[in-house]
Amino acid sequence: MEEVAFFAGAIGALxxxxxVIALRNPFYSVLxxxxxxxxxxGLFLLxxxxxxxAAQVVVYAGAVMVLYVFVAAYVGGVEEPIWEPIAGQRxxxxxxxxxxxxxxxxxxxxxxxxxxxxxxxxxPEGFGSPASIGELMLERFLIAFEAAxxxxxxxxxxxxxxxxxxxxxxxxxxxxxxxxxxGREAEEAPGVVS
Amino acid sequence: xxxxxxGWLILFFPLAGSIAIALGWRVLPGRTAGWLGTAAIAASxxxxxxxxxxxxxxxTEDRQLTARLYDYATSVGLDIDVGILVDPLAVVMCLIVTxxxxxxxxxxxxxxxxxxxxxRFFSYLNFFVFSMLLLxxxxxxxxxxxxxxxxxxxxxxLISFWYRRGTATAAGMKAFVINVVGDVxxxxxxxxxxxxxxxxxxxxxxDAVDEHFxxxxxxxxxxxxxxxVGAFAKSAQLPLHTWLPDAMEGPTPVSALIHAATMVTAGVxxxxxxxxxxxxxxxxADIAAFTGLATxxxxxxIALVVTDLKRIIAYSTxxxxxxxxxxxxxxxxxxxxxxxxxxxFFKALLFMAAGSVIAxxxxxxxxxxxxxxxxxxxxxxxxxIIGALALAGFPGTSGFFSKxxxxxxAAERGGMYWIFTIGGYFGAFLTAFYAFRIGFRxxxxxxxxxxxxxxxxxxxxxxxxxxxxGETEDTDVGYPGPEHHIAERELPMRIAxxxxxxxxxxxxxxxxxxxxxxxxxxxxxxxxxxxxxxxxPSDSSAYLGLLVGGLIAIAGISLAYYCYVARPGVTARLRxxxxxxxxxxxxxxxxxxxxxxxxxxxVIGAGRFANDVVERVxxxxxxxxxxxxxxxxxxxxxxxxxxxxRAYALLVLGGFxxxxxxxxxxxx
Amino acid sequence: xSLEWYLVLSALLFAVGAAGxxxxxxxxVILLCLELMLNAGNLSLLAFSRSLxxxxxxxxxxxxxxxxxxxxxxxxxxIVAMYRRRLPLNVDELRTLRG
Numbered sequence: 001m002e003e004v005a006f007f008a009g010a011i012g013a014l015x016x017x018x019x020v021i022a023l024r025n026p027f028y029s030v031l032x033x034x035x036x037x038x039x040x041x042g043l044f045l046l047x048x049x050x051x052x053x054a055a056q057v058v059v060y061a062g063a064v065m066v067l068y069v070f071v072a073a074y075v076g077g078v079e080e081p082i083w084e085p086i087a088g089q090r091x092x093x094x095x096x097x098x099x100x101x102x103x104x105x106x107x108x109x110x111x112x113x114x115x116x117x118x119x120x121x122x123x124p125e126g127f128g129s130p131a132s133i134g135e136l137m138l139e140r141f142l143i144a145f146e147a148a149x150x151x152x153x154x155x156x157x158x159x160x161x162x163x164x165x166x167x168x169x170x171x172x173x174x175x176x177x178x179x180x181x182x183g184r185e186a187e188e189a190p191g192v193v194s
Numbered sequence: 195x196x197x198x199x200x201g202w203l204i205l206f207f208p209l210a211g212s213i214a215i216a217l218g219w220r221v222l223p224g225r226t227a228g229w230l231g232t233a234a235i236a237a238s239x240x241x242x243x244x245x246x247x248x249x250x251x252x253x254t255e256d257r258q259l260t261a262r263l264y265d266y267a268t269s270v271g272l273d274i275d276v277g278i279l280v281d282p283l284a285v286v287m288c289l290i291v292t293x294x295x296x297x298x299x300x301x302x303x304x305x306x307x308x309x310x311x312x313x314r315f316f317s318y319l320n321f322f323v324f325s326m327l328l329l330x331x332x333x334x335x336x337x338x339x340x341x342x343x344x345x346x347x348x349x350x351x352l353i354s355f356w357y358r359r360g361t362a363t364a365a366g367m368k369a370f371v372i373n374v375v376g377d378v379x380x381x382x383x384x385x386x387x388x389x390x391x392x393x394x395x396x397x398x399x400x401d402a403v404d405e406h407f408x409x410x411x412x413x414x415x416x417x418x419x420x421x422x423v424g425a426f427a428k429s430a431q432l433p434l435h436t437w438l439p440d441a442m443e444g445p446t447p448v449s450a451l452i453h454a455a456t457m458v459t460a461g462v463x464x465x466x467x468x469x470x471x472x473x474x475x476x477x478x479a480d481i482a483a484f485t486g487l488a489t490x491x492x493x494x495x496i497a498l499v500v501t502d503l504k505r506i507i508a509y510s511t512x513x514x515x516x517x518x519x520x521x522x523x524x525x526x527x528x529x530x531x532x533x534x535x536x537x538x539f540f541k542a543l544l545f546m547a548a549g550s551v552i553a554x555x556x557x558x559x560x561x562x563x564x565x566x567x568x569x570x571x572x573x574x575x576x577x578x579i580i581g582a583l584a585l586a587g588f589p590g591t592s593g594f595f596s597k598x599x600x601x602x603x604a605a606e607r608g609g610m611y612w613i614f615t616i617g618g619y620f621g622a623f624l625t626a627f628y629a630f631r632i633g634f635r636x637x638x639x640x641x642x643x644x645x646x647x648x649x650x651x652x653x654x655x656x657x658x659x660x661x662x663x664g665e666t667e668d669t670d671v672g673y674p675g676p677e678h679h680i681a682e683r684e685l686p687m688r689i690a691x692x693x694x695x696x697x698x699x700x701x702x703x704x705x706x707x708x709x710x711x712x713x714x715x716x717x718x719x720x721x722x723x724x725x726x727x728x729x730x731p732s733d734s735s736a737y738l739g740l741l742v743g744g745l746i747a748i749a750g751i752s753l754a755y756y757c758y759v760a761r762p763g764v765t766a767r768l769r770x771x772x773x774x775x776x777x778x779x780x781x782x783x784x785x786x787x788x789x790x791x792x793x794x795x796x797v798i799g800a801g802r803f804a805n806d807v808v809e810r811v812x813x814x815x816x817x818x819x820x821x822x823x824x825x826x827x828x829x830x831x832x833x834x835x836x837x838x839x840r841a842y843a844l845l846v847l848g849g850f851x852x853x854x855x856x857x858x859x860x861x862x
Numbered sequence: 863x864s865l866e867w868y869l870v871l872s873a874l875l876f877a878v879g880a881a882g883x884x885x886x887x888x889x890x891v892i893l894l895c896l897e898l899m900l901n902a903g904n905l906s907l908l909a910f911s912r913s914l915x916x917x918x919x920x921x922x923x924x925x926x927x928x929x930x931x932x933x934x935x936x937x938x939x940x941i942v943a944m945y946r947r948r949l950p951l952n953v954d955e956l957r958t959l960r961g
Contacts, residue, residue: 002863003863006863006867010867010871013871013875014871014874014875014878017875017878017879017882017898018878020882020891020894020895020898021878021879021881021882021885021886021891021895026888026890026891026894029890029891029894030890030894033894033897033898036898036901037901040901040904040905043868043871043905044905044908046863047868047908047909047911047912048912049908049911049912049920049923051920051924052904052908052920052923052924052927055924055927056927059927059931060901060927060930060931063931064897064930064931064934067934067935067938068890068893068894068934068938071890071938071941071942072890074942074945075890075941075942075945075951080886080887080888080952081887081952085838085954086836086838086840086841086844086954089840089841089844089884089885090885092844092848093844093847093881093884093885094881094885096844096847096848096851096880096884097847097877097878097880097881097884098877099851099855100847100850100851100854100873100876100877100880101873101874101876101877103851103854103855103858104854104870104873104876104877105870105873106858107854107858108866108869108870108873109866109870110862120865120912120913120914120915121913121914121915122915123912123915124915127915127917128917128920132917133917133920133921133924136917136918136920136921137921137924140918140921141918141921141925144921144925148925148928148929151928151929151932152928152931152932154932155931155932155933155935155936156935158935158936158939159935159936159938159939160939162936162939162940162942162943163939163942163943163946165946836957837957837958838953838954838957839953839956839957840883840884840885840887840953840954843883843884844884847880847884
């Protein structure tokens with residue numbers, strides 16, 4: 001039974017992942033990632049990490065992905081050109097990724113650690129429940145917890161600053177030229193609510 | 195004050211004078227620079243007299259004093275210090291150098307009065323006197339080399355004093371290069387002495403020479419020959435003599451001081467100073483003597499035909515120094531130094547008189563254009579004749595006593611040394627002839643155009659031009675000044691020439707054979723341990739020598755009278771009948787061409803080869819190749835900085851994969 | 863299922879994410895692939911946590927999620943800013959940092 005669940009989750013995750021990198025439309029990629037995340041949440045459940053699975057669905061697939069959806073909608077689709085400017089990239093990237101996977105697999109499967117081969121110890125009741133996670137967070141890992149909140153605050157502030165609209169936003173010419181200096185006309189970005 | 199205190203003061207004054215003039219040349223008005231320089235040398239002369247007198251207070255055995263100012267290098271077996279040796283020989287040289295320099299400074303105050311580089315001249319001249327005194331007073335070989343090199347530099351600076359003249363700068367370089375050849379010889383000799391005897395101090399070396407070397411020991415002969423290379427370069431003896439005639443490009447006072455009285459005598463001083471080494475290596479001493487004899491005769495023969503007034507006197511200098519070299523090489527130390535002294539007097543006088551004549555000729559030096567100045571320049575003509583008489587060795591003059599003393603000594607040593615006596619007397623005949631070639635040409639005969647103008651009181655002015663090549667010049671700094679100063683119109687020139695004239699006539703009294711021996715007694719302090727110093731010709735042979743010398747001088751003067759006064763034109767006809775002989779002599783026995791072929795061309799060829807092959811191919815190839823390789827490597831690496839983030843990410847992933855592979859391999 | 867399966871799956875997902883980062887040109891999609899890699903890491907963390915019977919791994923994974931969220935926020939802010947300034951949303955075109 002467990003194997004079936006595992007393979008279902010694995011196939012979902014893998015499929016979602018491959019869809020993310022293969023689909024041309026970024027919107028579709030976002031949706032594929034959502035599928036991937038949900039499948040992973042299922043796998044987390046198998047690993048007795050209930051709270052994490054819930055957090056994955058609620059926070060990750062729920063909030064973060066919604067953010068992605070918003071931005072994808074705002075930005076729109078990007079036509080990716082066919083031609084590859086970097087020599088050898090199309091060929092080397094999958095090759096190196098595959099090599100990495102093989103090496104990691106060799107390391108994992110050939111390792112002398114005996115515990116890897118087993119199922120793990122019997123775990124107590126309440127393993128991975130919110131109560132035990134909460135206990136850990138507020139007792140042993142309090143500082144990490146607080147630091148993470150601080151990090152969230154900083155990220156939020158940073159995002160606001162980054163995406164804030166300036167009074168005059170001169171368009172920047174891309175390429176080898178310098179950015180335009182003051183004195184160039186600024187245009188209102190389309191679609192922005194003033 | 196002790197003699198060594200005087201010694202330091204002798205060195206101090208010219209150096210201080212040179213620096214003061216050099217630093218203050220902008221603020222010194224008019225001729226102050228000249229008077230300052232003269233005063234500095236006069237102070238030095240006074241101190242030389244002080245040193246002389248204080249040495250006389252001491253017993254003869256105790257007249258060699260050393261003093262040290264500070265240690266320069268005393269470790270690892272070296273004992274080099276800034277130290278002087280004050281002894282009779284050094285004091286005699288100091289007296290001559292400072293005395294004659296003082297008079298020449300006095301002469302130059304007036305002679306170069308209108309030259310734009312007036313202060314620079316006196317600074318250089320003072321520096322030269324300092325260098326010469328340093329050379330003479332040095333107490334060890336290192337300081338000797340220092341003084342030697344400074345003198346070479348001062349000579350270069352003064353020969354090319356009129357630096358905008360191409361011929362002058364070329365002559366300066368020629369003199370300097372040949373002097374450097376001598377410097378190399380001297381330095382190598384010093385190295386060998388240090389290696390063999392372990393010290394640079396003169397007195398220690400002289401004491402150790404007897405114990406360390408046998409007679410004519412190979413190393414000792416080598417040392418002496420290297421010293422001779424230095425001496426010959428500085429004293430313009432064959433084959434390193436070619437620079438001296440060209441050095442006449444310098445102003446006349448420079449020729450008088452450096453190339454007649456002082457610098458060129460440094461070689462003679464060196465041989466005399468190093469007498470313990472030379473007496474123990476008679477082979478080298480004989481080589482020196484024969485070279486001196488050869489120079490004597492060759493130079494005298496060239497002086498018969500050249501037509502530039504200063505060059506005749508230059509060749510005469512070369513010839514007379516040949517006499518001095520012969521003298522000190524065969525052991526006639528007193529006679530050699532005596533001739534050095536008298537030669538300084540009458541040669542400086544001759545140059546001064548020649549300077550006055552050249553000024554009257556509007557800076558032209560061709561003797562064929564000069565004649566009959568006796569009424570236009572009476573004072574100059576009189577002193578010119580006095581100088582010529584002393585040069586010729588006319589009975590009673592100083593040159594008479596000094597020259598013949600050398601030849602008599604050679605006869606006394608006997609055997610092979612008779613060659614020197616015979617050659618010397620023949621040279622004396624030639625000397626008398628060309629001395630009065632100058633004398634009669636300039637003084638006697640019908641006045642030339644410049645002389646006639648001058649008799650009216652009008653000094654001829656001409657377009658400034660280079661006397662050797664005839665190219666036109668101007669009179670700004672770097673060329674001679676616009677005015678010409680003759681003795682008749684300038685008191686300082688007359689005073690200097692009069693003093694020298696007096697000395698040229700009467701300085702012989704200090705060493706009349708059988709009557710006085712002032713110089714010999716004084717020099718005993720230095721030379722008493724020399725075996726050859728003890729050889730004294732008997733009075734009768736000395737008188738015989740003087741008689742022969744006097745007759746030869748009178749014969750030479752008479753022949754000159756015949757050729758130039760009684761039957762002018764004899765020499766012109768002789769020249770037409772023997773053109774090849776004349777050309778051989780006039781081209782200075784082709785020595786310049788010989789050196790050009792033997793030395794100059796091979797060196798230039800080697801240089802060209804080095805440039806084309808070694809420099810261009812090997813050095814540039816290696817250096818250029820190295821830089822090219824680095825540049826190529828850089829370009830290669832630069833390719834990785836493409837700006838594509840994905841390429842960078844690829845490299846990161848690739849690196850990570852490689853690292854993982856490495857760890858996998860290692861742990862298996 | 864024994865631990866190996868989860869670890870190999872995690873490695874596979876990580877490799878897929880890495881390939882995606884290298885192959886795609888849109889910054890948005892690159893960020894998505896980064897999410898893939900982070901989640902692969904989370905998976906392996908949780909797998910170890912289960913096999914050791916220790917919940918520390920789960921807390922670690924939670925913190926990783928927090929970090930991922932922050933990173934997404936900033937990254938998307940950058941993309942919005944780029945879009946506003948009319949920059950082409952193509953990492954190949956943004957290459958002024960070159961040697």
